[in-house]
Amino acid sequence: MTNHPIIKRGYYGDFGGQFIPEMLRRNFEELEKAFNEAWADEAFRKEYLELMRDFVGRPTPLQKAERWSERCGVEIWFKREDLAHTGAHKINNAVGQVLLAHRMGKSHIIAETGAGQHGVATATACAWAGLPCTVFMGADDMKRQKPNVERMRLLGAEVRAAKTGSMTLKDATNEAMRFWIANPTDTHYVIGSAVGPHPYPMMVAEFHRIIGEETMTACARLDLKPTHLVACLGGGSNALGLFLPYIDQEIALVGVEAGGESLDSGRTAATIEKGSPGILHGAKTMVLQDGEGQIQEAHSVSAGLDYPGIGPLHAHLAAVGRLQTEAVSDTEALKAGMLCTRLEGILPALETSHALAWTLKAEWKGDELVLLNLSGRGDKDLETYINDHGRHV
Amino acid sequence: MITDDMSDIFKRLMHADDVNLSVFLTAGYPNMTACGHLIELLARHPAVSFVELGMPFSDPLADGPTIQRASEIALKQGTRLDDVLSLSKQFRSICDKPLMLMGYCNPVYRRGVERFVKEARAAGASGLILPDLPYESYSRDFAEALGQEGLSMSFFVSPTSTKEGIERAFETSTAFVYGVANVGLTGDIPSMDRGDFFRGLQNHRARCPIVAGFGIATPEDVNGLTGLVDGAIVGSAFLRALEPKNESMLDTTSIVQRAEDFLEPFNLNLK
Numbered sequence: 064m065t066n067h068p069i070i071k072r073g074y075y076g077d078f079g080g081q082f083i084p085e086m087l088r089r090n091f092e093e094l095e096k097a098f099n100e101a102w103a104d105e106a107f108r109k110e111y112l113e114l115m116r117d118f119v120g121r122p123t124p125l126q127k128a129e130r131w132s133e134r135c136g137v138e139i140w141f142k143r144e145d146l147a148h149t150g151a152h153k154i155n156n157a158v159g160q161v162l163l164a165h166r167m168g169k170s171h172i173i174a175e176t177g178a179g180q181h182g183v184a185t186a187t188a189c190a191w192a193g194l195p196c197t198v199f200m201g202a203d204d205m206k207r208q209k210p211n212v213e214r215m216r217l218l219g220a221e222v223r224a225a226k227t228g229s230m231t232l233k234d235a236t237n238e239a240m241r242f243w244i245a246n247p248t249d250t251h252y253v254i255g256s257a258v259g260p261h262p263y264p265m266m267v268a269e270f271h272r273i274i275g276e277e278t279m280t281a282c283a284r285l286d287l288k289p290t291h292l293v294a295c296l297g298g299g300s301n302a303l304g305l306f307l308p309y310i311d312q313e314i315a316l317v318g319v320e321a322g323g324e325s326l327d328s329g330r331t332a333a334t335i336e337k338g339s340p341g342i343l344h345g346a347k348t349m350v351l352q353d354g355e356g357q358i359q360e361a362h363s364v365s366a367g368l369d370y371p372g373i374g375p376l377h378a379h380l381a382a383v384g385r386l387q388t389e390a391v392s393d394t395e396a397l398k399a400g401m402l403c404t405r406l407e408g409i410l411p412a413l414e415t416s417h418a419l420a421w422t423l424k425a426e427w428k429g430d431e432l433v434l435l436n437l438s439g440r441g442d443k444d445l446e447t448y449i450n451d452h453g454r455h456v
Numbered sequence: 457m458i459t460d461d462m463s464d465i466f467k468r469l470m471h472a473d474d475v476n477l478s479v480f481l482t483a484g485y486p487n488m489t490a491c492g493h494l495i496e497l498l499a500r501h502p503a504v505s506f507v508e509l510g511m512p513f514s515d516p517l518a519d520g521p522t523i524q525r526a527s528e529i530a531l532k533q534g535t536r537l538d539d540v541l542s543l544s545k546q547f548r549s550i551c552d553k554p555l556m557l558m559g560y561c562n563p564v565y566r567r568g569v570e571r572f573v574k575e576a577r578a579a580g581a582s583g584l585i586l587p588d589l590p591y592e593s594y595s596r597d598f599a600e601a602l603g604q605e606g607l608s609m610s611f612f613v614s615p616t617s618t619k620e621g622i623e624r625a626f627e628t629s630t631a632f633v634y635g636v637a638n639v640g641l642t643g644d645i646p647s648m649d650r651g652d653f654f655r656g657l658q659n660h661r662a663r664c665p666i667v668a669g670f671g672i673a674t675p676e677d678v679n680g681l682t683g684l685v686d687g688a689i690v691g692s693a694f695l696r697a698l699e700p701k702n703e704s705m706l707d708t709t710s711i712v713q714r715a716e717d718f719l720e721p722f723n724l725n726l727k
């Protein structure tokens with residue numbers, strides 16, 4: 064619900080809001096109203112949940128990672144979002160928003176994508192719904208994540224290269240917003256993470272809440288009492304999905320950011336660690352910026368984490384001390400990804416590898432119980448893993 | 457809403473017989489030196505009634521390709537907020553035409569709103585245009601500071617504005633209401649009849665001048681709005697005219713010449 068207690072007039076604490084041009088204001092008013100109505104409508108929820116079950120394949124398993132636990136010296140369970148249709152959690156939100164767009168009578172879907180996972184998920188949901196889909200992707204990311212570009216095209220989506228700025232996720236988001244300004248009436252913009260102007264952060268989080276809810280149910284069944292929830296932080300959607308039902312409980316929430324080359328190299332995507340409050344893509348949040356308030360380019364080996372902002376809900380949770388943030392480097396993430404492949408038979412997405420890497424280096428007492436959101440599978444990253452692997456053999 | 461205690465330069469715009477021409481220029485484009493000459497040209501040019509000076513930002517959401525590129529080029533060459541302010545100061549040393557600083561919120565918040573407003577005042581600016589500034593943030597963070605320094609603020613109306621949105625823009629703006637007669641970005645070719653849009657706003661016009669912008673490129677575009685608006689802003693078209701297309705177009709004299717050539721036909725507006 065967008066009337067969740069931590070929201071006041073579109074703000075999550077000090078963060079959030081709607082820093083949007085007038086040309087988009089009506090769209091946002093309509094969107095907030097439509098989402099609130101849909102989410103309170105049992106018929107809509109039922110359709111969404113049926114799709115989650117039959118189309119996406121939910122619930123996804125909660126699996127004990129035996130050998131990973133052994134290596135880390137603490138008990139770790141994986142929430143297997145990599146097993147969701149299209150290979151990442153992103154599909155939950157894509158299906159939810161496409162359903163909503165359909166309900167709103169929209170006839171064209173646009174999306175931005177970094178790693179291509181959200182683009183693939185949206186193209187997939189659009190194929191299912193029979194809606195035309197345009198995905199904006201940084202020209203640089205199109206090279207890094209080529210298989211996903213091809214997948215989107217096979218699914219019938221048009222992929223448009225964003226050629227401005229750093230040619231990554233930030234620029235793809237700019238292009239999607241601009242397209243929406245120019246085409247406000249027929250189009251719905253399916254934003255891919257818990258970022259952007261209100262109500263997006265909360266709406267995206269709500270469509271992912273199912274991750275945390277299933278986890279709770281599984282924990283009850285297995286009699287597990289988790290002490291830590293761990294997830295990687297790009298814009299923050301997989302993390303919030305897992306965290307949301309647990310926010311008021313006594314449990315550590317750990318968000319792992321992409322440190323990039325290293326935290327102090329200036330080539331990083333660790334927005335909460337290294338950023339400061341600012342306004343990006345219509346929300347006040349933590350951003351990487353210079354002294355003049357110009358947004359800086361983020362750097363990460365992972366195209367899905369390569370973003371100089373973070374969802375405003377995370378900025379808020381971090382500011383009030385509810386969210387613990389950590390950072391791991393490109394190298395640590397690549398290593399962890401390969402190790403997980405060998406130890407668990409799961410090739411994780413490079414984004415997910417960041418969360419995994421932190422559990423390897425964290426200092427555990429040994430009596431904790433860790434639930435890690437295994438947000439996606441790494442097929443799209445094969446080339447990066449293979450190149451890196453080659454360097455180490 | 458235009459009130460008595462605000463600077464009266466915007467009142468002068470109201471109900472002029474002709475449409476006042478405003479030119480938008482991205483500070484630091486095509487380079488700082490040329491920009492200094494351009495701001496001087498705009499200050500002295502008889503066809504130009506007022507000026508929007510663009511504060512370049514890395515992520516200009518409401519801008520089309522031309523202003524995006526101009527901002528990118530300006531930033532690459534190291535244009536800073538202080539450079540924007542010194543251009544404004546230079547302009548003010550020559551003329552008393554209104555000059556609005558136009559940009560996005562983040563650089564202003566980064567500098568500190570109060571400090572920025574004071575600096576803008578000291579640099580002779582008349583007001584601010586920040587398309588991504590929400591009304592709530594304006595009331596909380598800007599209204600008092602602007603009032604103290606006698607600076608104005610413009611808000612937007614567009615074809616997608618709700619009735620309440622239009623009401624609020626005319627109620628809150630203290631310079632002019634910026635009318636985007638176009639569903640699109642700066643520089644986009646309009647997909648609808650501008651006249652219809654502005655005719656629908658006429659009963660608000662007594663409260664605050666209306667200035668049209670986005671995609672206005674030619675003297676015909678400007679003249680076509682006679683009787684409907686108090687001013688019209690030419691932005692992307694002007695920047696496109698400045699754009700150096702080869703080496704020989706890079707020097708300042710040639711850039712300023714192209715600006716003069718571009719403005720020449722607008723002189724015909726002056727009777």
Ligand SMILES: Cc1ncc(COP(=O)(O)O)c(C=O)c1O
Nearest residue numbers: 180297298299300301367438439
């Ligand atoms: C598998 C996977 N995990 C995580 C992310 C990061 O996004 P978020 O922080 O919104 O979950 C992405 C983004 O592309 C992704 O593909």
